[in-house]
Amino acid sequence: MAGTSSNSAATAARPQAPTVRRLAPLVIFALLALLPLASALGLPGHWLTLVTRAMIFAIAALSLDLILGIGGLVSFGHAAFIGIGAYGTGILITEGRTELLVALPVILLVCAVFAAITGYVSLRTRGVAFIMITLAFGQMAFYFAQALSAYGGDDGLTLYEKSTFFGREIFGNRTGFYYVALGTLAFCYWLARRIVSSRFGRVLRAARENAVRVTVTGYDVNHVRLGAYIISGMMAGLSGFLLANQTDFVSPAYMSWSRSGELIFMVVLGGVGSLYGAILGALAFLITEDVLSSLTQNWKVIFGPLIVLFVLFTHGGIAGIANKLRGRRDG
Amino acid sequence: MAEPALALKGLAKSFGALKVTNGVDLTIAPGELHALIGPNGAGKTTLVHQISGTLKPDSGAILFGGQDITRLPPQARARAGLARTFQITSTIASLSALENVALGVQAHSARPLSLFRDAAGDEALNAPAWEALEAVGLTERAHAPAGSLSHGEKRALEIAMALTLQPKLILLDEPLAGVGHEEGERLIALLNSLKGRFAMLLVEHDMSAVFALADRVTVLVYGGVIASGEPAAVRADPAVRQAYLGEEG
Numbered sequence: 001m002a003g004t005s006s007n008s009a010a011t012a013a014r015p016q017a018p019t020v021r022r023l024a025p026l027v028i029f030a031l032l033a034l035l036p037l038a039s040a041l042g043l044p045g046h047w048l049t050l051v052t053r054a055m056i057f058a059i060a061a062l063s064l065d066l067i068l069g070i071g072g073l074v075s076f077g078h079a080a081f082i083g084i085g086a087y088g089t090g091i092l093i094t095e096g097r098t099e100l101l102v103a104l105p106v107i108l109l110v111c112a113v114f115a116a117i118t119g120y121v122s123l124r125t126r127g128v129a130f131i132m133i134t135l136a137f138g139q140m141a142f143y144f145a146q147a148l149s150a151y152g153g154d155d156g157l158t159l160y161e162k163s164t165f166f167g168r169e170i171f172g173n174r175t176g177f178y179y180v181a182l183g184t185l186a187f188c189y190w191l192a193r194r195i196v197s198s199r200f201g202r203v204l205r206a207a208r209e210n211a212v213r214v215t216v217t218g219y220d221v222n223h224v225r226l227g228a229y230i231i232s233g234m235m236a237g238l239s240g241f242l243l244a245n246q247t248d249f250v251s252p253a254y255m256s257w258s259r260s261g262e263l264i265f266m267v268v269l270g271g272v273g274s275l276y277g278a279i280l281g282a283l284a285f286l287i288t289e290d291v292l293s294s295l296t297q298n299w300k301v302i303f304g305p306l307i308v309l310f311v312l313f314t315h316g317g318i319a320g321i322a323n324k325l326r327g328r329r330d331g
Numbered sequence: 332m333a334e335p336a337l338a339l340k341g342l343a344k345s346f347g348a349l350k351v352t353n354g355v356d357l358t359i360a361p362g363e364l365h366a367l368i369g370p371n372g373a374g375k376t377t378l379v380h381q382i383s384g385t386l387k388p389d390s391g392a393i394l395f396g397g398q399d400i401t402r403l404p405p406q407a408r409a410r411a412g413l414a415r416t417f418q419i420t421s422t423i424a425s426l427s428a429l430e431n432v433a434l435g436v437q438a439h440s441a442r443p444l445s446l447f448r449d450a451a452g453d454e455a456l457n458a459p460a461w462e463a464l465e466a467v468g469l470t471e472r473a474h475a476p477a478g479s480l481s482h483g484e485k486r487a488l489e490i491a492m493a494l495t496l497q498p499k500l501i502l503l504d505e506p507l508a509g510v511g512h513e514e515g516e517r518l519i520a521l522l523n524s525l526k527g528r529f530a531m532l533l534v535e536h537d538m539s540a541v542f543a544l545a546d547r548v549t550v551l552v553y554g555g556v557i558a559s560g561e562p563a564a565v566r567a568d569p570a571v572r573q574a575y576l577g578e579e580g
Contacts, residue, residue, distance in 0.1 A: 013470055013471075014461055014470060014473065015470075015471060015473060015474060016474075017427075017429075017451070017474050018474060194446075194447050194449075195446060195447070197449050197450060197451060198445060198446050198447055198448055198449065198450055199437050199440075199442070199443060199444055199445045199446075199448070199450045199453075199456075200444045200445065200446045201450070202426070202430065202433075202434060202437070202450045202451075203434070203437070203443075203444060205423075205425075205426070206423040206426060206434055209423050209424060209425060209426075210421060210422070210423050210424075212385060212421065213417075213421045213422065213423060214423075214434070215385070215404075215405045215406050215409075216383055216384075216385065216405050216406070216408075216409050216414075216415055217406075217409055217434055217435050217438050217492065217496065218406050218407075218409035218410040218435075218438035218439070218443075218496065219406055219438060219443070219444075220404075220406050221406075224444065227444070
């Protein structure tokens with residue numbers, strides 16, 4: 001484009017890009033991988049179940065961070081995708097189809113279609129209107145599940161079997177389930193990280209900051225956002241699949257608006273837009289909830305203010321603290 | 332004469348009762364640097380918005396290289412080679428200067444939205460991006476976040492971003508506004524070095540820059556064109572002196 005300057009001389013003057021090292025995610029995944037060891041050494045088994053559940057929600061929180069933190073779209077209906085994943089699993093199991101090689105494609109497809117339709121409509125709005133319309137779609141999914149009387153309706157659906165892989169039981173063992181959840185979470189994190197640093201991700205990030213600039217550079221911003229919304233919805237569906245298998249139960253409550261709110265909490269708690277922050281947020285949220293609720297019945301009275309204080313005083317959530325401790329400014 | 336790079340035909344736009352663009356006709360030849368001047372509130376930026384597509388005109392037509400783009404969305408205009416800079420600098424603050432420019436390269440690549448391959452280390456994007464940065468003298472600042480650049484550097488960055496869009500026309504909305512004298516001189520030299528490669532529409536208040544750079548000048552007052560032609564002729568036009576230049580003393 002410049003064409004005038006000699007190439008070798010120009011290249012010599014080009015400064016090197018600063019290297020970015022991300023230690024935090026490695027540490028998180030290493031610690032998570034070692035937890036069953038602690039469990040073998042005497043940590044109550046209850047913890048393994050709790051952290052498995054937290055990792056399942058971490059997948060959903062991570063997927064939400066992809067559109068909320070990276071894309072700048074505050075979706076208040078994200079629990080709908082957990083619900084679709086869970087109900088998809090539950091209904092197929094009830095109908096005798098336990099094979100996950102059947103369930104997963106079905107769930108991912110339904111999530112993608114639901115995301116495409118609701119996203120297409122929602123993305124015509126911005127800001128508060130976007131929050132409200134995603135909330136409305138989430139509630140639609142909630143009421144739809146309540147009305148599914150063939151599959152438990154309001155009472156929910158109890159599952160008497162778990163999903164199988166090539167006909168084999170893989171979710172029966174608690175430690176096994178733990179590693180399946182961890183593996184899925186690690187895969188989703190890797191995938192999200194790849195997407196964020198791809199060309200697509202660069203446009204998505206840029207559009208969050210300056211949509212007009214991105215538009216006059218030649219991109220259809222809504223097209224890119226819809227793509228991210230669909231990917232995010234499918235990822236959250238995966239979390240619903242695991243949740244149904246862990247709890248052996250599916251209920252409309254999985255997609256209530258308060259569940260969507262909790263997912264936003266997890267992302268904000270962990271640190272918006274860092275991806276691994278969403279994982280930390282989910283872990284912190286569910287573990288704190290569990291510890292507090294074992295102490296007192298009125299745990300929510302403590303939990304609420306705790307979250308408010310935390311968000312107020314730690315700019316950038318848990319990931320923000322990690323960055324400050326390392327003395328690094330976020331680029 | 333070849334097809335003009337840009338032709339506006341009877342373009343009109345009103346905000347309520349206020350006619351901000353009042354039947355504007357304007358032609359820019361390929362490679363021409365056309366300056367658009369006029370007092371504050373004359374509707375210059377509104378006109379730029381309509382040409383780039385971020386505002387819709389009420390009536391009239393915009394022809395870009397002979398093609399009617401009046402109904403085309405801004406992203407399609409950009410892909411066709413219509414680039415712009417903003418009066419208030421508009422970059423992606425958290426991305427590095429290099430990434431800002433690479434974003435433009437990417438828009439014209441074969442796979443602008445590929446989903447998995449790492450973009451930051453992609454030489455197919457970075458090589459043209461480096462060239463554009465070198466053309467505007469920002470090589471040393473390539474890895475600085477765009478938000479940390481000086482005002483003049485941001486202006487230069489915006490021009491570099493425009494260069495990557497394989498432009499046939501660049502709309503420059505007050506590229507010198509708020510820039511210090513030294514940086515201003517550098518930007519004027521930069522624009523001068525780019526002259527002839529593509530058409531440019533330069534909206535500018537700095538008259539010395541306008542008369543140093545422009546092949547032709549159009550004067551806009553209250554949304555309408557009151558004069559258009561060679562710089563010397565426009566400068567001598569009594570109506571222009573009365574309405575505009577006279578005020579400057």
